[in-house]
Amino acid sequence: MPRTERQFKDIRELKRSQIMDSALHLFAQKGFDSTSINMIAKRAGISKGLIYNYFESKEDLITILIHNGFDKFFTEFDPNNDGVLTDLEFEHFIDKTFEVLKSNLHFWKLYFMVMAQPQVLKLVEKKLMELIIPLLTILSEYYTSKGIENPMAYARFFGAMIDGVCLNYIVDPENFPVEEIKQIIKNKFI
Amino acid sequence: MPRTERQFKDIRELKRSQIMDSALHLFAQKGFDSTSINMIAKRAGISKGLIYNYFESKEDLITILIHNGFDKFFTEFDPNNDGVLTDLEFEHFIDKTFEVLKSNLHFWKLYFMVMAQPQVLKLVEKKLMELIIPLLTILSEYYTSKGIENPMAYARFFGAMIDGVCLNYIVDPENFPVEEIKQIIKNKFI
Amino acid sequence: MPRTERQFKDIRELKRSQIMDSALHLFAQKGFDSTSINMIAKRAGISKGLIYNYFESKEDLITILIHNGFDKFFTEFDPNNDGVLTDLEFEHFIDKTFEVLKSNLHFWKLYFMVMAQPQVLKLVEKKLMELIIPLLTILSEYYTSKGIENPMAYARFFGAMIDGVCLNYIVDPENFPVEEIKQIIKNKFI
Amino acid sequence: MPRTERQFKDIRELKRSQIMDSALHLFAQKGFDSTSINMIAKRAGISKGLIYNYFESKEDLITILIHNGFDKFFTEFDPNNDGVLTDLEFEHFIDKTFEVLKSNLHFWKLYFMVMAQPQVLKLVEKKLMELIIPLLTILSEYYTSKGIENPMAYARFFGAMIDGVCLNYIVDPENFPVEEIKQIIKNKFI
DNA sequence: TATGAATGAGCCTTCATTCAT
DNA sequence: GATGAATGAAGGCTCATTCAT
Numbered sequence: 001m002p003r004t005e006r007q008f009k010d011i012r013e014l015k016r017s018q019i020m021d022s023a024l025h026l027f028a029q030k031g032f033d034s035t036s037i038n039m040i041a042k043r044a045g046i047s048k049g050l051i052y053n054y055f056e057s058k059e060d061l062i063t064i065l066i067h068n069g070f071d072k073f074f075t076e077f078d079p080n081n082d083g084v085l086t087d088l089e090f091e092h093f094i095d096k097t098f099e100v101l102k103s104n105l106h107f108w109k110l111y112f113m114v115m116a117q118p119q120v121l122k123l124v125e126k127k128l129m130e131l132i133i134p135l136l137t138i139l140s141e142y143y144t145s146k147g148i149e150n151p152m153a154y155a156r157f158f159g160a161m162i163d164g165v166c167l168n169y170i171v172d173p174e175n176f177p178v179e180e181i182k183q184i185i186k187n188k189f190i
Numbered sequence: 191m192p193r194t195e196r197q198f199k200d201i202r203e204l205k206r207s208q209i210m211d212s213a214l215h216l217f218a219q220k221g222f223d224s225t226s227i228n229m230i231a232k233r234a235g236i237s238k239g240l241i242y243n244y245f246e247s248k249e250d251l252i253t254i255l256i257h258n259g260f261d262k263f264f265t266e267f268d269p270n271n272d273g274v275l276t277d278l279e280f281e282h283f284i285d286k287t288f289e290v291l292k293s294n295l296h297f298w299k300l301y302f303m304v305m306a307q308p309q310v311l312k313l314v315e316k317k318l319m320e321l322i323i324p325l326l327t328i329l330s331e332y333y334t335s336k337g338i339e340n341p342m343a344y345a346r347f348f349g350a351m352i353d354g355v356c357l358n359y360i361v362d363p364e365n366f367p368v369e370e371i372k373q374i375i376k377n378k379f380i
Numbered sequence: 381m382p383r384t385e386r387q388f389k390d391i392r393e394l395k396r397s398q399i400m401d402s403a404l405h406l407f408a409q410k411g412f413d414s415t416s417i418n419m420i421a422k423r424a425g426i427s428k429g430l431i432y433n434y435f436e437s438k439e440d441l442i443t444i445l446i447h448n449g450f451d452k453f454f455t456e457f458d459p460n461n462d463g464v465l466t467d468l469e470f471e472h473f474i475d476k477t478f479e480v481l482k483s484n485l486h487f488w489k490l491y492f493m494v495m496a497q498p499q500v501l502k503l504v505e506k507k508l509m510e511l512i513i514p515l516l517t518i519l520s521e522y523y524t525s526k527g528i529e530n531p532m533a534y535a536r537f538f539g540a541m542i543d544g545v546c547l548n549y550i551v552d553p554e555n556f557p558v559e560e561i562k563q564i565i566k567n568k569f570i
Numbered sequence: 571m572p573r574t575e576r577q578f579k580d581i582r583e584l585k586r587s588q589i590m591d592s593a594l595h596l597f598a599q600k601g602f603d604s605t606s607i608n609m610i611a612k613r614a615g616i617s618k619g620l621i622y623n624y625f626e627s628k629e630d631l632i633t634i635l636i637h638n639g640f641d642k643f644f645t646e647f648d649p650n651n652d653g654v655l656t657d658l659e660f661e662h663f664i665d666k667t668f669e670v671l672k673s674n675l676h677f678w679k680l681y682f683m684v685m686a687q688p689q690v691l692k693l694v695e696k697k698l699m700e701l702i703i704p705l706l707t708i709l710s711e712y713y714t715s716k717g718i719e720n721p722m723a724y725a726r727f728f729g730a731m732i733d734g735v736c737l738n739y740i741v742d743p744e745n746f747p748v749e750e751i752k753q754i755i756k757n758k759f760i
Numbered sequence: 761t762a763t764g765a766a767t768g769a770g771c772c773t774t775c776a777t778t779c780a781t
Numbered sequence: 782g783a784t785g786a787a788t789g790a791a792g793g794c795t796c797a798t799t800c801a802t
Contacts, residue, residue, distance in 0.1 A: 031307045031308055031309050034223070036797080112306040115361060117303065153371055159354075160371070163353075164357065167305060167350065176346065177343040177346060191782085193780080193784070193785080202786085226770080238773090240786075240787055240788075248771095382761090388763080391765070411690075427766065428768075429769095429795080433766075437794080492682075493686045496683045536738065539738070540737070541731045541735070547686075547730070560720050607775075607776060618776090627777080765801090772794090
């Protein structure tokens with residue numbers, strides 16, 4: 001009996017996600033250029049050629065990987081965007097950030113790889129902006145509501161700081177005192 | 191008659207620094223793997239082969255570049271390390287950091303490339319640790335003197351935050367409100 | 381639909397042996413260093429890159445070529461190794477040696493190239509010893525059975541003499557009186 | 571006071587022989603292609619460029635090296651070539667051969683490298699023939715005088731055998747029983 | 761859909777040789 | 782005579798991508 005269309009779709013999606021898992025892992029571990037298509041295929045348990053059945057190119061693959069990660073990340077923060085962050089929502093936002101950081105180490109490695117590699121950054125710059133700007137806007141509004149004079153600078157500063165903490169955590173997750181730092185942030189920024 | 195020793199030395203120093211300039215620029219602009227030895231040579235106005243007269247390998251070249259940058263950077267912060275940072279010294283430290291950041295954009299791009307590329311990070315990890323640990327120690331002592339409970343976490347947080355600010359500045363120097371953020375940092379952390 | 385496993389195996393075996401033929405020919409004709417991978421590929425009618433699909437490196441290629449030749453050669457001399465060479469077996473051994481020499485000129489050129497090139501010798505020294513020692517042992521036993529006083533020296537001498545004859549034949553196969561010399565050897569050594 | 575012409579000549583000859591020593595040593599140890607002009611210069615304690623003041627090219631250098639060795643070798647065997655080798659002279663010839671072999675290991679390594687490397691052999695083939703033919707002639711005459719039927723085959727065989735013994739000695743001088751073998755040769759061939 | 765053989769551009773590196781000084 | 786900086790061709794090797802099956 002031939003497979004149903006549904007089954008085909010399931011297989012395709014399974015393969016696709018196997019490839020993406022493999023690629024995410026390897027890119028994060030070894031970097032973009034040092035990871036070959038062959039390695040990704042091997043780790044995914046498929047053949048080299050098949051990857052091109054699911055992705056157009058290596059660049060396409062990393063681009064989709066990053067877009068994907070962004071979407072997952074920002075979806076989590078979909079506050080009922082009625083108006084302005086409350087303090088409670090803000091605290092929740094911070095908690096969530098650290099949660100996501102710890103459970104998606106690979107993706108965050110990729111993210112910083114991207115920020116630091118002009119060649120790769122170009123591929124996702126646009127998307128990154130699309131996502132970050134609303135976030136900065138929300139933060140900025142939060143600070144406005146707190147009566148702060150230069151709310152956008154505050155927002156960008158907050159974002160940068162989070163970046164820095166994530167980066168340091170990623171480079172040395174064993175020793176970076178991430179819990180204490182979360183507390184410090186809460187005390188200082190809420 | 192051969193050139194005098196002095197002449198040889200001058201030539202070597204000039205060429206070496208031309209190569210390093212060229213390499214720093216290109217690595218920062220395009221990343222490590224995407225910069226070829228050939229491009230470095232062309233930009234330095236010399237032949238490919240000559241680079242190997244001055245550096246053992248491409249890895250050697252970037253390693254030296256980074257060590258160099260580290261040394262330059264940390265030399266600037268040689269406070270009369272008699273004991274503990276005063277508030278004034280701390281403020282000066284922050285000013286200096288931003289000053290150095292703005293005038294060595296290329297190096298700092300390189301620095302974050304390094305942090306984010308496992309393959310390159312390995313080359314300079316040891317040196318990086320050697321330099322960062324004393325810095326963290328000084329910061330930690332500063333926070334101890336302020337009566338803060340968890341000074342090392344504070345120190346690491348401060349370091350991470352600076353990293354994040356630098357990273358954001360580097361990615362988009364035109365629009366990042368670096369001056370305002372410096373003020374925010376001073377207000378919040380001194 | 382991918383090729384069957386059988387088809388892949390056939391392709392691989394064919395190509396592999398094409399490459400080895402080409403390499404053997406060229407190494408024997410021009411020497412190891414003077415033969416480029418590109419030349420081997422061209423002569424085999426394939427692309428440079430493909431060679432690395434079959435051999436890890438140029439050194440790997442020559443190593444396998446030599447091991448291969450050794451194995452073929454020594455397999456031919458698998459006398460029913462019950463005990464000691466009879467005179468008849470010894471004569472047969474000599475005949476065989478010359479037969480093999482004449483029909484595998486390329487391999488023997490390679491063999492002497494190896495003996496004379498430290499850099500290549502290192503690659504196959506171990507294997508060479510493994511094969512030669514049993515041969516010398518058999519010869520030594522033969523001479524012992526003949527009541528000769530210093531049988532191992534005799535064995536090594538015999539081996540060396542054969543080497544010399546082969547070497548001279550290889551350098552100038554047209555003019556070297558190999559048949560007459562075979563007779564001389566039989567008269568003198570059996 | 572400027573150097574006299576004689577002094578200049580002495581310096582030139584000294585340098586030249588330093589270069590040749592260095593080259594002989596390295597070629598014998600590492601092979602022709604694996605020895606760079608730079609290594610030769612370093613070992614000779616001079617600069618790379620100076621070598622080209624004494625030799626036209628790397629090929630020229632090895633050619634001269636080999637011609638030189640040949641000349642030295644064959645000069646030693648200058649028997650008062652009045653007519654035919656006596657048995658005593660033949661024994662002396664054998665002794666001399668082994669003596670020369672043991673005291674000029676480097677040269678003999680070079681010699682076999684040459685025999686085995688077509689690319690290098692071409693450079694010295696002509697000279698080699700010029701020297702070997704008279705030697706073979708003398709040997710041939712010796713065997714003629716002994717009433718042997720096929721004296722030239724005998725002569726070539728003897729030459730080949732000596733080659734083989736030398737080759738084996740060179741590859742493993744520690745363990746090759748060269749003295750015993752000399753005796754075997756004397757017993758068998760005089 | 762799936763395979764892996766095949767290509768070829770491009771990379772890092774070496775090195776004989778030249779040449780200004 | 783002497784130096785070593787400089788060149789550039791050539792080599793080994795990798796790898797994204799294509800394609801016949």
